[in-house]
Amino acid sequence: MIDTRPTPMGNIKFYFLWIFLIQRFMIGFTASMSVSNLTTDQSMLLEFKNQILDPHDVLASNWSSTSSVCHWVGVSCSAHHGRVSILDLSNMGLKGTIAPHLGNLSFLVSLNLSGNNFHGYLPKELAKLHRLKLIDLSYNAFNGEIPSWFGALHKVKYLILGNNTFTGTIPPTLANMSNLETLDLGHNMIHGKIPYEIGDLQKLKMFRVRYNQLFGSIPSSIFNISSLRLISLTNNTLSGNFLELKIF
Ligand SMILES: *[C@@H]1O[C@H](CO)[C@@H](O)[C@H](O)[C@H]1NC(C)=O
Ligand SMILES: *[C@@H]1O[C@H](CO)[C@@H](O)[C@H](O)[C@H]1NC(C)=O
Ligand SMILES: *[C@@H]1O[C@H](CO)[C@@H](O)[C@H](O)[C@H]1NC(C)=O
Ligand SMILES: *[C@@H]1O[C@H](CO)[C@@H](O)[C@H](O)[C@H]1NC(C)=O
Ligand SMILES: *[C@@H]1O[C@H](CO)[C@@H](O)[C@H](O)[C@H]1NC(C)=O
Ligand SMILES: *[C@@H]1O[C@H](CO)[C@@H](O)[C@H](O)[C@H]1NC(C)=O
Ligand SMILES: *[C@@H]1O[C@H](CO)[C@@H](O)[C@H](O)[C@H]1NC(C)=O
Numbered sequence: 001m002i003d004t005r006p007t008p009m010g011n012i013k014f015y016f017l018w019i020f021l022i023q024r025f026m027i028g029f030t031a032s033m034s035v036s037n038l039t040t041d042q043s044m045l046l047e048f049k050n051q052i053l054d055p056h057d058v059l060a061s062n063w064s065s066t067s068s069v070c071h072w073v074g075v076s077c078s079a080h081h082g083r084v085s086i087l088d089l090s091n092m093g094l095k096g097t098i099a100p101h102l103g104n105l106s107f108l109v110s111l112n113l114s115g116n117n118f119h120g121y122l123p124k125e126l127a128k129l130h131r132l133k134l135i136d137l138s139y140n141a142f143n144g145e146i147p148s149w150f151g152a153l154h155k156v157k158y159l160i161l162g163n164n165t166f167t168g169t170i171p172p173t174l175a176n177m178s179n180l181e182t183l184d185l186g187h188n189m190i191h192g193k194i195p196y197e198i199g200d201l202q203k204l205k206m207f208r209v210r211y212n213q214l215f216g217s218i219p220s221s222i223f224n225i226s227s228l229r230l231i232s233l234t235n236n237t238l239s240g241n242f243l244e245l246k247i248f
Contacts (some may be wrong), residue, residue, distance in 0.1 A: 038077075041084040042069040044101040052096030052118075059092075083107035090136070091115035100125040110134040114160070117141055127152045136160040138184065143167065146185065151176035162186040162208065169193075170209075175200040184208040186232065194238075196221050208232040215239075 042065065049063055062073045069084060070077035074092070078085035084105050095117040102108075103125025109132060119141040127149035135156055142164040150159065151173030159177065162184045169192030170185065180201050191213040198207070199221020205228060214236040222231065 038069065038083060041105055041107075044099075044104045045069060045072070045075065045084070045087075047101040048099045051099040052094050054092075054094055056093045058094075078107060078109070081107050085131075086110045088112040089116065094118065097121075098123055098126075102126060103128045105129065106131070108132060112136040113140065115139040119143060122147055124149055129153065130155065132156050133179075134158045137164065138162040140164050145169070146171055146174075146190065148173045150174055153177060155179055157181045157203075160184045161188065164188055166190055170195055170198070170214075172197040174198065177201065178203070180204055181227075182206045182208075185212065187211040189213060191215070193217075194219055194222070198222055199224050201225060203227055206230045206232075209236065210234040212236050 045063065046065065049059055054060055058073060069075055070082070074087060074089045075084055076086035076088075077083055085107050087105070087108060088110065090112045091114070093116065094113075097120035098113075098118060100123035103123060106128065108129050111129070111132060111134065114136045115138070117140060118137070121144035122137075122142060124147065127147075130153060132153050133155050135153075136158065138160045140163075142161070143166060145168030146161065146166050148171035150156070151171065154177060156177050157179055159174075159180060160182060163186070166185070166188040168190065170190060172195040174180070174183070175195065175197035178201070181203055183201070183204060184206065186208045187210070189212065190209070193216035194209065194214060196219040198204075199219060202225060204225050207222065207228065207230070210232045211234070214233075215238060217239045218233065222228070
């Protein structure tokens with residue numbers, strides 16, 4: 001009779017082979033994951049580019065898949081994750097709407113699209129960018145209501161939406177943006193009352209809503225924000241004496 005049961009030695013060899021295979025698999029898996037993630041950033045930005053006009057050809061040849069996305073004009077990657085963390089396309093004469101794919105740039109910290117000709121609604125997919133600290137969309141032609149999903153972006157310090165054609169009212173959910181220091185909604189077409197909840201923004205330093213169609217009284221809660229240094233309310237139909245206030 002031949003004993004076909006594996007010897008203890010055979011078992012140990014088998015065990016080490018397994019460990020080896022599992023390790024190889026894990027290394028291959030994580031490597032392909034991080035590669036595909038920066039590749040994801042690249043393809044999302046190419047989707048974004050496909051949806052806009054670039055009359056000065058700023059991105060045309062520069063945003064090419066033959067060079068790393070981290071070396072593209074207006075794009076910076078973080079040293080820590082090696083992923084796209086800053087998108088600064090300010091003053092490039094770009095035109096068009098924002099592709100929802102931008103919401104897949106999950107390591108984005110700073111988004112500055114100021115001084116272009118972007119229009120349309122802000123896609124709700126941007127609410128997924130929970131690492132964002134800076135959003136500057138000023139001097140464009142964005143329209144639609146100021147999205148209530150901004151309230152999901154808790155790390156944002158600068159929310160600058162001035163000089164667009166936003167309509168509707170100020171969503172009370174902005175009060176969820178507990179780290180907000182600058183809120184600039186000036187020069188839009190926003191109407192309604194200033195929500196009482198804005199007073200919850202205890203880190204707010206600058207609150208600008210001038211040149212809109214806001215009415216009613218200024219909520220007293222705002223004067224409870226001890227960090228506040230500048231309130232700019234002119235050219236609305238708000239009641240009260242505080243139209244432009246600098247507190248130092
Ligand atoms: C793209 O622009 C950046 C910044 O101006 C520059 O460093 C880079 O060399 C350019 N890449 C290509 C492929 O033109
Ligand atoms: C990125 O976003 C788009 C639109 O929001 C979605 O359809 C797509 O599945 C996402 N792609 C990846 C690779 O995450
Ligand atoms: C966005 O870019 C413009 C133009 O470069 C700059 O003036 C502005 O300060 C930037 N926004 C923020 C919040 O840093
Ligand atoms: C804002 O916070 C309230 C609770 O304070 C919560 O019910 C609501 O879902 C939050 N909204 C967003 C957009 O995060
Ligand atoms: C909006 O435009 C006015 C007038 O040009 C300017 O004074 C103001 O600083 C701008 N505000 C923002 C946030 O872009
Ligand atoms: C201002 O803050 C104080 C102390 O936290 C609170 O008692 C009061 O109700 C607040 N007033 C307003 C108008 O929110
Ligand atoms: C802004 O308000 C001031 C003072 O009320 C007024 O003189 C000026 O005409 C207004 N500007 C616009 C563009 O409505």
